Amino acid sequence: MKSTLRGLMFVAASASLAACLSTPAVALADDTPNSCDALKRIVAAAPDGFTSLRPDDGNAVARPYGHDAHCAVKAGAYSCTWTNGTNEGANAGSAADALQGVAADIAACLPDATHDQNSPGRQHFYIGARGQRTQITAMTNGAGKLTLAVSGK
Template sequence: MFVAASAGLAWACLSAPRIALADDTPNPCDALKRIVAAAPDGFTSLRPDDGKAVAQPYGSDAQCAAKAGTYSCTWTKGANAGSAADALQGVAADIAACLPDATHDQNSAGRQHFYIGARGQRTQITAATAGAGKLTLAVSGK
């Protein structure tokens, strides 16, 4: 009887529609680490969707691409993200928390800049506002 009940429960779990849980949300840290790790190869290993998780807590329409040694994303600030400056501070906090080896050398209302690595081999990370309701993230490496 126990085996039959277990089998029935297992079948019900496998056949039920998947419920989205908070844990299913893409992780900005994983995305940031993947982007920075791809800097030495010119971001050739990245897809446009790889950066969307960085923007997702602050907007849902991120457009990302690699071009000329830079991986960049631009998105519209979401309604729940506060002002563009608030959203930018949130992105900067994510960068600082996710990349503890990064040096934060510029902190202004419109631009946040970090770098990782020694001079001449640095990966640059810039988050900025781009107009009233847009944000950008640009990661470039040498």
Template sequence: MHPIGRRAACAALLPLCFGVLATTSARADDTPSPCDALKRIVAAAPNFSSLSAIDGRAVALPYGDDAKCAASQTNYRCTWTPHGGSSADALQGVAADIASCLPDATHDQNSPARQHFYLGARGARTEIAAAQAGSNKLKLEIYGSR
């Protein structure tokens, strides 16, 4: 191909490439953050009734697409089916997200079936439990009093 022809082809493709990159990065920015979701839920404690079912879905999204969440006055709970891999691996991933997103949380239980964290002093704690729920489900529950 002639050098001028290559330049013309590259010049024609360059805007297309930037358009694809811009679209891809826009989608990545639209992905809800598990950290933002965890912080929002914990900040609502001890009364979670101001939250909606959608508030916790971002915590599950890296691990499963079918999260069902519900808020009550005393807790916030989500359950989902992990996609690909084992529920034990997904549980470890959720625990890692909790630990990194909430660095002030104390991780006081670490087992293959259950992870438990808490924030705050005794009598005014917010507790976070992530656990296997049946053979192929995970459950996240945040509860507490302040």
């Protein structure tokens, strides 16, 4: 009797394991790209003119502050514009508050960046020596809009 019960338990456990192994991976909340990874990827793409980026690579930068990011590579720069607070979890404050949050993200994620302008409507950082700098600018853009622009020289 005990050996039959053990055999049934083994078969059930084997079937459960097989079902788990054959089930497709489930996306978890922490599988989503984070803003630090996105900022690092964007800055790293500056030397090649951002050709390795897709428009949605910047969405993770905007996600804490809004969900409607529109990003593109234009004339040697990568830029994203979004509306502040367009998602339920977004910063409900002003665009100026969100701008301060984006600047804090840049400073925390890119410790080699020099923060050389801090105003209510514009935050500017750069990485690298003169003539080879990557410029990072976050700014308010009209009522409730924010823009992140990264350019490389």
